[in-house]
Amino acid sequence: MNNKYELIYEGKAKKVFSHDDADKVIIEFKDDATAFNALKKAKFKGKGKLNCLISAKIFELLLNNNIPCHFLELKNENTMIAQKIKVIPLEIVLRNTAYGSLCKQTTIESGTDLGKPLIDLYLKNDELNDPLITKDRIELMNILSTKDLNYILDLTLRINEILKGFFKNIQLKLIDFKLEFGYDFKNNILLGDEISPDNCRLWDLNQKNDTIVSLDKDIFRNDLGGLIEAYSEINRRINDFI
Known part of the structure; x- marks a missing residue:
């Protein structure tokens, strides 16, 4: 990255830099993989590029379906330009199938398809290990208003319907996914972060005998090998479909 741009923030998988426009940022995707709150770490050459390209395509899909996103455009294969947002310290996890x-x-059996999507809320705080949090605690901590939280929950359900249908079209089952949101300079809520195999569980539907084949970060979590091959396969299917 050119030295003229200031590093604003570095996370586990991305670096965020300043932009010539103060309302925008440059997001560079790293080749790092982490799991179990960064207790497990590794590097995979080409991972950042794949996550960036996949995220860009999915953000474009969501924008075309009237979902407000921070994504603006690709700068290159592993860097995107996005609206600058103040991140809301919540992780929104939607589950279609019980896993993990x-x-x-709970006593729910792994692999059970849920009757309706389940949304779990987590406080985004590494020191506390991102604990599960309730709506009442969110209100108690003044993280955001009930109105804004309900808006985010409604958006998450809409995003789920769009993504479920999209992934099914490319023979992938969307098990669960994590979203993050933030406020732009006009105080609008935008979907942020990324949408990639790093924060979505995706099972290959091209399998017989109900065999589970993960094409997501569970490959790294569970030492299954072939992470770049799996991410490349998702990218290929998306490009073949769009």
Whole structure:
């Protein structure tokens, strides 16, 4: 990145830089992979590029369906330009199928398709290990208004319907995903972060005998190997479809 741009923030998978326009930022995707709140780390050459390209295509899909997003355009294959937002410290997780932490914390059997989408809210705080949080606690902490939270929850359900249909068209089952939102300079709520195999669970529908084949970060979490191949396959399917 050109030295004229100031590094504003560096997270586990991305760097955010200033832009010539104060209302915009430049987001560079890194090749780092992390899991279990960064207790497990590795680098995969080309991962940042794939996540950036996949996210850009999905943001464009959502924008075309009237979902407000921070994404503006690609700068290059691993960098995008986005609206500058003040990130709301919540992670919104929507689950269509029971898997992972939900099954560890409840008696619901892994792989159970849920009767309706379940939305879990987590406080975005590494020191506290991103705990599950209630609506009442969100209100108590003055994180955002009930009106804005309800708007985000409605948006999340709309995003789920769009993404479920899109992924099904490219033979992927959307198990669950994580979203983050923020306020732009006009105080509008925008979808931020990324939409990629790093924060979506995606199972390959091209399998027989109900075999589960993950094409997402579970490959890294569970030491299954072939992460770049899986992400590349998702990128290929998206490009073939769009």
